[in-house]
Amino acid sequence: MFTAVFKYDAKTGYNGKLTYVYLCQHTIQMDIFSVYKSTFETRLSGRYISLKQLQPILIDFQNTGILEKLGTSEKGNPVYVIRMGSGPKKVLAWSQMHGNESTTTKALIDFIQFLRQKRFWQAEIKSFLQEYTFVAIPMLNPDGAELYTRENLNGVDLNRDAKQLTQKESKLLRSLFQQEKPDLCLNLHDQRTIYSLGGSNYPATLSFLSPAANVDRDITTARARAMLDIARLNNYLQVLAPNRIGRYDDSYNENCVGDSFQSEGTPTILFEGGHSPGDYQREKTRELLFHAFTALFDFIPSTKEPPSLIDYFAIPENEKNCRDVILRNAYIAGQKQDIAIQYKEILSGEAIDFVPYVDDIGDLSPLKGHKEIDVKGEDILINSHENVFVDEKIATISIKSTKKSIII
Ligand SMILES: [Zn+2]
Structure with missing residues (x-):
């Protein structure tokens, strides 16, 4: 049972001091946050996760019989599937359908490692494995x-x-869906840093969607089930990360996988891992996603009334009010302007460089920078010149009069 609640701290996030214990059969178990710290997959970190990074982990999985090769990609790379549990409720999850969206892959592997370890929460894990068959494509x-x-x-x-299924990867997912006939699908993605919670300045650190099942966006039985799961997740995650959970846009597109599976009557949840302040490597988001998995599968007892569809629609819809950096009160060639800067993610070796580009210029008062710099009316130079161009790659920004660099 919960004996207290835990609070989100702007600096330490949900890594802050834990103030609750979970009691089970008269023993005090290690709380799930500490368990995460002891069990998460340390061989994965950062944004660049390819098969090479996953390989040693997949070998471990293969050795314990939970990994199968599903088929091959267009290039001939293996596509794997992980299976755990033997219960009647079947869940199909897939991550990194978009190659540069790796945060959910890290979290999914963390969740699998949590299920595999033999030290903590064994009774709950045993129940999960009896209740669910968990089938996941990590990449x-x-x-x-x-x-x-x-x-x-x-x-x-x-x-x-x-719909078209022109690519080998699409066919693999489709055939697995048809073969498994899952009761629930999890479509795992990353979203950009521009997303905010509604018109607010809060970044959407995680967003969810129960995709539309038709153009009229009717709330079908499957869609309602996914909505209720999301509302339940939101209840829990609001405690860990208040004002960080959003709802993704629900316009229908039959070519999108989630919409397609939902339209066929399988409840489907879209997960979108996003930004939290200072976390460009998305390690905090990864941890939050892990806690979302544990909450979704009832490892954490719910402390609230059963959620309703109203709770789902109360989750603020994603808008695009955030930018990576905004320079305020800058003068460019004598004109007062705000300048928004976005990082482009550029692969360099096996790491991602965050390269700044000019995103927008003008009165940007409705927008919020994850970092805001007040230039206080100084004339500035970008790349040593007075004009600023949208989409220009930024090498330097400096104060014209003093030549002092502005570090973003
Ligand atoms: Zn995506």
Whole structure:
């Protein structure tokens, strides 16, 4: 049972001091936050996760019989599936359908490692494995992951290929869906740093969606079930990360995989891992996603009334009010302007460089920078010149009069 609540701290996030214990059969178990710290997969970190990074972990999984090769990608890379549990409720999850969206892959592997370890929460894990059959593709698009692209090797967005099934990866997912006939699907993605909670300045650190099942966005039985799961998740996550959970746009597109599965009557939840302040490597988001999995599968007892659809619609819808950096009160060639800067993620070796580009110029008062710098009316130079161009790559920003650099 919960004996207290825990609070989100702006500096330490939900890593702050824990103030509750979970009691089970008269023994005090280690709380789930400490368990995470002891069990998460340390061999994965940062944003660049390709098959090479996953390989040693997949070998461990293969050795314990939970990994199978599902097929091959367009380039001929293996696409794997992990299976755990033997229960009647079947869940199908897939991550990195978009190759450059690796945060949910890290969290999914953390969750699998939590299920595999033999030290903590054994009774709960045993119950989970008896109740669920958990089937997960950790990396559906290994070619895109290698190249750090959203699309696959052929430049196709696999999340627009649900109908046509032109790509090998799309066919693999589709055939697994048909073979498994899951009761619940989890479509795991990352979202950009621009997303905010509604019109607020809060970044959408996680967003969820129960995708539409038809153009009229009717609330079908499957859709309602996914909505209720999301509302339940939101109740829990609001305690860990208040004002960080959003709801993704629900316009219907039959070419999107989630919409397609939902339209066929399988409840489907879209997960979108996003930004939290200072966390460009998305390690905090990864941890929050792990806690979302444990909450979804009832490892954490619910302390609230059963959620309703109203709770789902009360989750603020994503808007695009955030930018990576905003320079305020800058003068450019004598004119007062705000300048928004976005980082482009560029693959460099096996790491991602965050390269700043000019995103927007003008009165940007409705927008909020994850970092805001007040230039206090100084004339500034970008790349040593007075004019600023949208989409220009930024090497330097300096104060014109003093030549002092502005570090973003
Ligand atoms: Zn995506």
